[in-house]
Amino acid sequence: MKVAYWPGCVSRGFTPELHGAMAQVAPLLDIELIELDRANCCGAGVIAEHNQELADTLNARTFAMAQQTDGELMMNICSTCQGAQSECQERLDANAVYRERINSSIGDNGLHYEQGIVNKNFLWVLVEEIGLENLRGLVKRPLTNLKVGPFYGCYIIRPHDRIGIDDEHPRHTYLEQVIEALGGTVIDYAGSHKCCGFPIITMNKTASLKQAGRHMGDAVEADADCVVTPCPLCHLNLDLQQPIAAAIVARQLGMPVLHLPQLVGLALGLSPKELGMGRHIVKPNTVIDWSQSVVASTAAA
């Protein structure tokens, strides 16, 4: 399938391995990425906090660019983009007069947003478009016995009505379903649906890193080998900041945090190097140390 692809900022900034991994994984899943390289930051909720109309205009601009492609839908790889864009879309879609107002701003550049764009995170595309059965069929190296703790990121699961969680779309359970489809073992721990703390890292650093530290500590205690997240901003707090978070909560952590496309890529047979796993702060030894790793032993078998 062809998708208008919005990679976000952080996936090309401080977590470049995410953007790289997605590029590797997409062809294996038969996803053709039409990258929206002129699109802009979603505002991450901060621009909306400052000026709602500005945030709505910026995202309408991105949506309009996506609608100019021949992609079936728009796809993102960031929980925060998903949430911030869904919020703007809610206002844009709700009110025709407002939509016209925003369209008149972006119209100078030949852009026009049509109500009702379908914008899905890679996680939703995996479950709702590709399908778990298909995904299972594509697995070359099942993640047998790899114990994976899901970490969603708030923006992709709340508020549940805006995010479209209902009986048909239990999107707050998709990570577990994907981990299982890839052959891994789901680790249930307290922090899976909580906040990584990143949004307040510059305002209340202790509270921010206490969240990251506590969740990773809970994953350690639940005996996870690694955690997987569809959100690069969560990744910054959970991985990049993990050594400081460990000091704040006074716990030994060392919990590897994988981006979702990396976990999928491993199961589809890509090498850790191709997936940029050497770029993590917490080395994913428990996942890819071939001498001990359950992933490797399955590959050999």
Next chain:
Amino acid sequence: MAEFKLRLRRYDPETAEAPYWDEHTIELDPHRSVLEGILQAKGRFDGSIGIRCSCRAAICGSCGVRINGQPGLACHTHLDEALARGDGKVIEVEPMGNMPVIKDLIVDMDAVHWKKVQSVTPWLINKEPIPEREYLVDREAMVDVTQSMACIQCGACVSDCLAMEVDPEFTGPAALAKAYRFVGDPRDDEHYERLRYLAEDPDGMYTCTHCFKCVDACPKGVNPMGQIMRLRRLAGDYEIKDRNNGYRHEHAFVNNIRRNGLLHEADLLPDSYGGKFHPNAVPELLASLPVVIRGLLRRKITPAKALLHPHKASKELRALFDKIEGQDERYELNLYVVGDDKDNEPAAAATEGANG
């Protein structure tokens, strides 16, 4: 009639016994409330079960609990709906979180919730002089504050607040929504003072982590996090440059995107502290140095990426920023006030019908 298995969290701090689960099977129609289920268990099997309730109609806010992991009013949650939230076999009821337990399902609201509400001066401070007759205010402004006035002080949002979980001093969603009820009220005379207090408090409005938990928790649609974002927006209008860097972070972020189109993280951090050479920034940047070095070593951050600007916003994008930021008045679509086109259509049709 159907049978439901209730599993209640029991705890009496006045005994030496640890908290434990207590199971009872009750019989009620599936559309009856969890509260009725608890009261049946209390009436039939064990009079010592502690639960606080009064109106049984989602008005008084007394029966806030956690039902299969989610906060809510016991009187406002149907038994079948509660069952569907869990494993479909049992309805687990626990006391709310972030507050100490007095007994079983009753938490100490005074110790946390009310104390925080009191801290935001929860009454109107009149503009002087008081008009001889009534105050005249815009309809839109009043409808806007009715959203936070809808709060029944049940504590469901406090129970689920993830920032309060790690920072018990955080003012929290209920109290901040209450604060907006007055900051958003045109009749109140101390908007600036209120905002300054909330902004300067190290555990004030800038400790909210945008997790949306309170939005989902609230049984009355108060949208506490939305009110907190409004408080921050208004604090920005007053240019309250708080010690928590809330104002600086917001402005650094917006300017960063205006300049670069995409977020340039290497600039955001120092700018959020007031710029690379700001006295506040130096200790923060030194503290971040180990993080930056580790990032460089793992080739997560390249020197070029840290020092240069790989992206530049197009002229067209910058013009959009300037146009919208340059408007005399900020335009805000408040769906709570104007509603969705879809909701308004039938009403409009009905009116037309009536007129016809």
